[in-house]
Amino acid sequence: MFVNLNAGPSNRPRFLGEFGSLSQAELSLSEFRYHRGAEIFGEAELAEYVYQVIDGAVRSYKLLSDGRRQIGAFHLAGDIFGLETGGVHRFTAEAIVDTAVRLVKRVSLAHVAENDAAVARDLLNMTASNLKHAEDHMLLLGRKTSLERVAAFLLEMDRRLTAAGVMALPMCRRDIADYLGLTLETVSRALSALHDKGILGFLGQTQRQIVLLDRPKLAELDL
Amino acid sequence: MFVNLNAGPSNRPRFLGEFGSLSQAELSLSEFRYHRGAEIFGEAELAEYVYQVIDGAVRSYKLLSDGRRQIGAFHLAGDIFGLETGGVHRFTAEAIVDTAVRLVKRVSLAHVAENDAAVARDLLNMTASNLKHAEDHMLLLGRKTSLERVAAFLLEMDRRLTAAGVMALPMCRRDIADYLGLTLETVSRALSALHDKGILGFLGQTQRQIVLLDRPKLAELDL
DNA sequence: CGGTGGGTTGAGGTATTTCAAGGCTCGTGG
DNA sequence: CCACGAGCCTTGAAATACCTCAACCCACCG
Secondary structure, eight states: OOOEEOOGGGGGGOOOOOGGTTTTTTOOOOEEEOOTEEOOOOOOOOTEEEEEEEEEEEEEEEOTTSOOEEEEEEEETTTOOOOOOOBBBSEEEEEESSSSEEEEEEEEEEEEEEHHHHHHHHHHHHHHHHHHHHHHHHEEEEEEHHHHHHHHHHHHHHHHHHEEEEOOOOSSSHHHHHHHOHHHHHHHHHHHHHHHHSSSESSSSOOOOEESSSSSHHHHHOO | OOOOBBBGGOOOOOOOOGGGGTSOOOOEEEEEOOTTTTTEOOOTTTEEEEEEEEEEEEEEEEEEEOOOOEEEEETTOEEEOOOOOSOSSSSSEEEESSSSEEEEEEEHHHHHHHHHHHHHHHHHHHHHHHHHHHHHHHHHHHOOOOOHHHHHHHHHHHHOOOBTTTTEEOOOOHHHHHHTSSOOOOOOOOOHHHHHHHHHHOOOOSEEEESSSHHHHHHHHHH
């Protein structure tokens, strides 16, 4: 509940990446900002929009009745999220930090896809890419040790957000833990262990800035 | 490597269910049989076909280099599996018991989808349904206790294959364990615990025939 | 009948969780 | 400007859920 800046026709930002085929289409795009911690949509809500992170970071998660949480994915700048074929959101999405997103009305998307094979293909490719991520994550959650999970997490984040050699993690230890199916203490201990082995270094005092000192050795830990 | 019975034009079985829109299409369909334990396709192989279980059961899994295994899904009669948008299989698939499958050439499918919006929609719906299953399974693997996992498994199987009040599981304890991210002993103990609580009963000596005596109580355990 | 492939159960071990304490940073308000 | 509390992170010690190892049972089958 913040500012809603509509991107007028003179400033039609492209829905980047996988939605290349949509760049020319008539779609109502608008920007929206969420404060750190704000809910973007809730699980089981009607999926009215599809989102793309412009700046910031988002977590998508499911809750059990007693509060246990499983984060299914983190969405970083450029990522598209909230795309639901079934029309209902299957995760809750929250801004991890102050975040700007672009949105598209879902109905218009589905409508376009019916007539435009390129858009239909994009939709399928994105869903398939989400599926691949989930499949890999099942293996991690079901069969990897805490150290392997944290190593895999670091490699994923390194691939997705390292700039100038340092990884500035937007999420706290608890988020990482809920993504990896661990507790925040176990994540902290695994990071300390990797630090002690000389595989990674910390930059600030905040421990959110991580430098990969030995990527090959980290990759060895990720089976 | 067994008998290959081609379903001639006079006997063109329908690719059931989600592929309703394909029932009339010109697709090369054929049947194939695999012995218990036989590999249907391997992870990272080129995805040449899409499969449908006619009779029997199939497990799809990933392996870590040291042999740890995560089963991503079981495929039972009627289920379609091996559908890959990327063109490469991301699981190994094996027959759990002697199994008959129907196959479609993948290329022809993709070809049809380009021109037929209905087929494209089916493809998307199936991928989305696989995604939903994987998302739910992430929650189970990341956050549920062993008892909750086994309860969830039983409810899933009950929904999918109970006939005449009894669930005839095609898979062994190790398969269940690798599906749930547990060991076979833990699965066995959880089943015994549910038996002791009067929630389920066994039929044969083989312990593969399960009767749900108290579905509501089981559902309580699946959060 | 002996062997093999499940399955169960017990005892002990261990990776991870739980509980607890302490440190650092930062924002707010006196 | 400093004190204070809240949020986040780390670390230690104790508890525990699950795993590992092992024994045993039963059904099936050549």
